Amino acid sequence: MQYSGLEDFLQNGRSALAKGPIALIFCEDEVEIATTLRHHLDCGFATVVALMPAAFDLAEDVAAKVQRVDHEALGAAATTAAINAIIPAAAGQWLFYCYNTEYLFFPFCEHRTIGEMLTFHSEERRDAMLTYVVDLYAGDLGQAPNAVNLDQAFMDKSGYYALARKDPETGHPRERQLDFFGGLRWRFEEHIPQARRNIDRISLFRARAGLQLNDDHRFNDQEYNTYSCPWHHNLTTALCSFRTAKALKRNPGSTYDIETFRWHNSVPFEWHSRQLLDLGLMEPGQWF
Incomplete structure (x- = not known):
C-alpha cells in the first residue's frame, strides 16, 4: 500500500x-x-x-x-x-x-525471528531494548565514494567505551543508564557535534499512551532509556549502519579530510550475529 x-x-x-x-x-x-x-x-x-x-x-x-x-x-x-x-x-x-543503510542484528537472528526475541524480552518485564549503532564503511572510498559497499563493508573491532549518564538536574549518574561511544563518531569526533557522538539508541520499544521520543533518541520515560533491569543483564541489539560514514563523506567540511575510514582496528564485517556477540557489541542476556 x-x-x-x-x-x-x-x-x-x-x-x-x-x-x-x-x-x-x-x-x-x-x-x-x-x-x-x-x-x-x-x-x-x-x-x-x-x-x-x-x-x-x-x-x-x-x-x-x-x-x-x-x-x-x-x-x-x-x-x-x-x-x-x-x-x-x-x-x-x-x-x-x-x-x-542501517541493518538490525540481534542475537541468533540467523535462525530466530524478531518476534521470538521480543516475546522473551517482554517476559522479562522489559518494554524497551538498547541498541548499539555500529558504524560500517566501505573499505575503498575510491570504488565507493559515498562510503557504502555491502560486499566490502568494514567495521571497528575495538575502541568502544561507556561513561555514566548524569541527570542534568541533580548531576548524579542515572540508574542503569550509560552513554556509549566509539566507531567513526569517536575517531572523527572533530566533525561530529558533541550532542551527536553517542552510539546508543533505544530503537526497539513498546508503544504506549504518553510515551514520547526526544531528538536525542531517548524517551520521556527514563526506564525506557536503561540498558537492563535491576536484577540481571538483558538482551541488547546492534544496528549496523553506514549512515555516519555517508554523512562524513557527503559533508564538505569533512569529506576532503578523509581519504579512508580504515585503520589498524578495522575488520571486514561478516554480516552475522556471531561476530557482533564475540566483539561484545550486543548482549544475549538470559536468552540462549
Missing part, C-alpha cells in the same frame, strides 16, 4: 499498526533502500513501513510487501515527530525505527 503522507497513513492505514512488531524505516536518500527493507522483512517484522519522499524509486518486489508513506525524512526533528505521531496509534505494539 502507498499513502500520500503520514496523516493519510494514520487515518487509512491503521490496520497495519494492529499487529507487531512493526519496523519504521526512514529513507533519507536513495542509497540501498531496497536492501534495507528486505533485511528487515527477513527479520520477521509483521509490518514494515517505508517513510520516504514521493520522488524516490522503490523496487517492485519490495513495494508489494511494505507500507509506503510519502514523508520527508531529513532531520532528527522530522523523524521524531513522525514516530511520536505513530506511537499512540500503535499502542501496545513493539516498534522499531532506523534509517536506510
Whole structure:
C-alpha cells in the first residue's frame, strides 16, 4: 500500500499498526533502500513501513510487501515527530525505527525471528531494548565514494567505551543508564557535534499512551532509556549502519579530510550475529 503522507497513513492505514512488531524505516536518500527493507522483512517484522519522499524509486518486489508513506525524512526533528505521531496509534505494539543503510542484528537472528526475541524480552518485564549503532564503511572510498559497499563493508573491532549518564538536574549518574561511544563518531569526533557522538539508541520499544521520543533518541520515560533491569543483564541489539560514514563523506567540511575510514582496528564485517556477540557489541542476556 502507498499513502500520500503520514496523516493519510494514520487515518487509512491503521490496520497495519494492529499487529507487531512493526519496523519504521526512514529513507533519507536513495542509497540501498531496497536492501534495507528486505533485511528487515527477513527479520520477521509483521509490518514494515517505508517513510520516504514521493520522488524516490522503490523496487517492485519490495513495494508489494511494505507500507509506503510519502514523508520527508531529513532531520532528527522530522523523524521524531513522525514516530511520536505513530506511537499512540500503535499502542501496545513493539516498534522499531532506523534509517536506510542501517541493518538490525540481534542475537541468533540467523535462525530466530524478531518476534521470538521480543516475546522473551517482554517476559522479562522489559518494554524497551538498547541498541548499539555500529558504524560500517566501505573499505575503498575510491570504488565507493559515498562510503557504502555491502560486499566490502568494514567495521571497528575495538575502541568502544561507556561513561555514566548524569541527570542534568541533580548531576548524579542515572540508574542503569550509560552513554556509549566509539566507531567513526569517536575517531572523527572533530566533525561530529558533541550532542551527536553517542552510539546508543533505544530503537526497539513498546508503544504506549504518553510515551514520547526526544531528538536525542531517548524517551520521556527514563526506564525506557536503561540498558537492563535491576536484577540481571538483558538482551541488547546492534544496528549496523553506514549512515555516519555517508554523512562524513557527503559533508564538505569533512569529506576532503578523509581519504579512508580504515585503520589498524578495522575488520571486514561478516554480516552475522556471531561476530557482533564475540566483539561484545550486543548482549544475549538470559536468552540462549
